[in-house]
Amino acid sequence: MASTVSTSTAKRPGYGQLLRTPGALSFLLPGFLARQPFAMLTIGIVLLVQHTTGSYGSAGAVAAVTGVSMALFAPQSGKLADRFGQRAVLLPGTLIHTASVATLVALALAGAPMWALLLAAVPSGASVPQIGPMVRARWAAKLEGNPLMPTAAAWESVTDEFTFVIGPVLATALCTGVHPAAGLIAEAALTLVGGLFFAAQRATQPAHGLLAAAAAGPRTSALSVPGVRVLAIAFLGIGSVFGGMQVSLTAFTEEIGNPGANGILYGVFAAGNMLAGIACGTIAWKIGPRRRLILGYIGLTVAASLLWSAHSAVLLGALGLVVGLCIAPALITGYTIVETLVPASARTEAFTWLTGAVALGQAAAVTVAGRLADAQGASAGFLVPLVGTVLALATLVTLRARLAPQAAPGRIAARGIGHRVPVTVD
Numbered sequence: 001m002a003s004t005v006s007t008s009t010a011k012r013p014g015y016g017q018l019l020r021t022p023g024a025l026s027f028l029l030p031g032f033l034a035r036q037p038f039a040m041l042t043i044g045i046v047l048l049v050q051h052t053t054g055s056y057g058s059a060g061a062v063a064a065v066t067g068v069s070m071a072l073f074a075p076q077s078g079k080l081a082d083r084f085g086q087r088a089v090l091l092p093g094t095l096i097h098t099a100s101v102a103t104l105v106a107l108a109l110a111g112a113p114m115w116a117l118l119l120a121a122v123p124s125g126a127s128v129p130q131i132g133p134m135v136r137a138r139w140a141a142k143l144e145g146n147p148l149m150p151t152a153a154a155w156e157s158v159t160d161e162f163t164f165v166i167g168p169v170l171a172t173a174l175c176t177g178v179h180p181a182a183g184l185i186a187e188a189a190l191t192l193v194g195g196l197f198f199a200a201q202r203a204t205q206p207a208h209g210l211l212a213a214a215a216a217g218p219r220t221s222a223l224s225v226p227g228v229r230v231l232a233i234a235f236l237g238i239g240s241v242f243g244g245m246q247v248s249l250t251a252f253t254e255e256i257g258n259p260g261a262n263g264i265l266y267g268v269f270a271a272g273n274m275l276a277g278i279a280c281g282t283i284a285w286k287i288g289p290r291r292r293l294i295l296g297y298i299g300l301t302v303a304a305s306l307l308w309s310a311h312s313a314v315l316l317g318a319l320g321l322v323v324g325l326c327i328a329p330a331l332i333t334g335y336t337i338v339e340t341l342v343p344a345s346a347r348t349e350a351f352t353w354l355t356g357a358v359a360l361g362q363a364a365a366v367t368v369a370g371r372l373a374d375a376q377g378a379s380a381g382f383l384v385p386l387v388g389t390v391l392a393l394a395t396l397v398t399l400r401a402r403l404a405p406q407a408a409p410g411r412i413a414a415r416g417i418g419h420r421v422p423v424t425v426d
Helices: 007-011 015-019 024-053 056-084 086-109 114-126 131-142 149-177 182-199 209-216 226-255 261-280 289-304 313-341 344-376 383-403 409-416
Strands: none
Touching: 015 024, 015 149, 024 056, 024 086, 024 114, 024 131, 024 149, 024 182, 024 226, 024 344, 056 086, 056 114, 056 131, 056 226, 056 344, 086 114, 086 131, 086 182, 131 149, 131 182, 131 313, 131 344, 149 182, 149 261, 149 313, 226 261, 226 289, 226 313, 226 344, 226 383, 261 313, 289 313, 289 383, 313 344, 313 383, 344 383
């Protein structure tokens, strides 16, 4: 059984034990390839549309529509994957996304009116393959009740953040060094290849709802769980950091006359997140996940409050690194908590609600930060991550009781914290 683990594994969670999980590598490697384009989409849109229109506000608006569209449709994609299987959703979604991004690129280069760009942005965002949530759902199916689940959440955060290190740098290099549309063209091509490769890994996808309908009983939406709604609101704050950083860093590097530094600065920010994620996956935590989540958001809010005051690339890079270091603990803990809140039949949907919340927060932040950068300069755009994290922290502190897992105490201890002995979930 997945819940039967050695005492040493429970006390010393590590990536070695995690990667030795039977069948893990068969979906990890394709999943790693398939998610690489994810972080290229927003920055690719911002750079292309800003080039063709000359406005960060217009670029932010198109990117925001893409993010909102993804946030609204991602949970529906997750629900369909839970019901019909991941492959049935990935195959058409990947093809639609590739065609939609190609259309958006063609319209932007042709000087199409703003309404046409906004219209094309809708299917581009709605069809983004939800590879991260699907990989997390496969981990949850493999590690049911296993103390290594928090380590798996950390691994996925590291993988996501590696994507956010590589994606913006690659997209920026392509857009500034090859052609303004090259970043989005590469995103579409990589999505097509990686998505089809991941969809081909049928053996490790979780059993979908149609196969287990008789035993599962009535289907429940993940959003009906109060804790999932609280986490979704909290993850809007993380999205505000990503979106605010993307636009404001772009505007900042333009102001100092060194646009090529944008990808490097954002890569430093994402590298901090990745390094913190690596550390989180090796720690046997002695405090409960709810407390870890709140502490992580406090650190993130304090770090974000300093961004607007940076007036040099070196200082901004250092502050961005600190912000990145503070994101991973909150992000990892949130994904760990949600796995304890919902049944297996709704996990992909639950993970996509969180991913969609990040995208929605990012979309709102891109729009607001873009307007502020146009009107008052890059420093004003950095106020967006501060406001977003403050609101998210207030929500968590007020509604933290709703994050308690609705399960037996022994099961909570095993699945939510990474110890075999009962501990508090506070």
